[in-house]
Amino acid sequence: MIYILFTATNRDIQLMRQEIYIANLKESMKSLRAQRHDFISHLQTVYGLLQLGMNEAGLEYIASVCKEVRQPTRIIEVSQPALAGLFQAKAAAIEEKGVSFQYEINSDLKGLLLPPTDATSIFGNLLDNALEATLAGTPGGEKRIWLRIYNEGNCHCFEVGNTGPVIPLELQKKIFARGFTTKKVDRESHGQGLYIVQKLVKANNGRVEVNSSDQGTVFTVKFPIFSS
Secondary structure: HHHHHHHHHHHHHHHHHHHHHHHHHHHHHHHHHHHHHHHHHHHHHHHHHHHHOOOOOOOOHHHOOOOOOOHHHHOOOOOOHHHHHHHHHHHHHHHHHHOOEEEEOOOOOOOOOOOOHHHHHHHHHHHHHHHHHHHOOOOOOOOOEEEEEEOOOOEEEEEEEEOOOOOOOOOOOOOOOOOOOOOOOOOOHOOOHHHHHHHHHHOOOOOEEEEEEEEEOOOOOOOOEOOO
């Protein structure tokens, strides 16, 4: 009976991981389609300006477009394609909601042995939770999400922070428990994300911590660096 329950639990977790992975892929494809549409529009605008002989205006327009795409271009410089695509898609989705997205990447992530499906599940969940928390914050208050990637000692460190409501200390000890949620409605569909995050982080020899104060809530994930 214990074996059957254990197997069923693992099967449920695998299904949830696959659902998260598929959802993130769909979001990435949506972002890519939007970027393709914008790119074509930009080309048509530049072509029209050049046809009219407005060369200076064309150069100014190209400069403004380059300025807009400079930020997401830096995000995809990490050596993990799955994470690069995920971060870019999530950044676009976050900003569409009127929330500021900031990032600081000081690691190329070489030596990170994290399967792509696990990576998208972990950070997809954390960024989704950050957006949900930020939108639930005080009306008119600061709405900001940030991502930091850096090396500390022999670890790759990821910080996902948000300016949502403070998580009380007594709840910080419970949020990784399976099924735990503070939502008043639709409770069955919540309480799985952070449980999956912690389980996958531990399965990959990492650890996850949470710190919440008036300055913001930050989830920090650390994985060991493996040398080749």
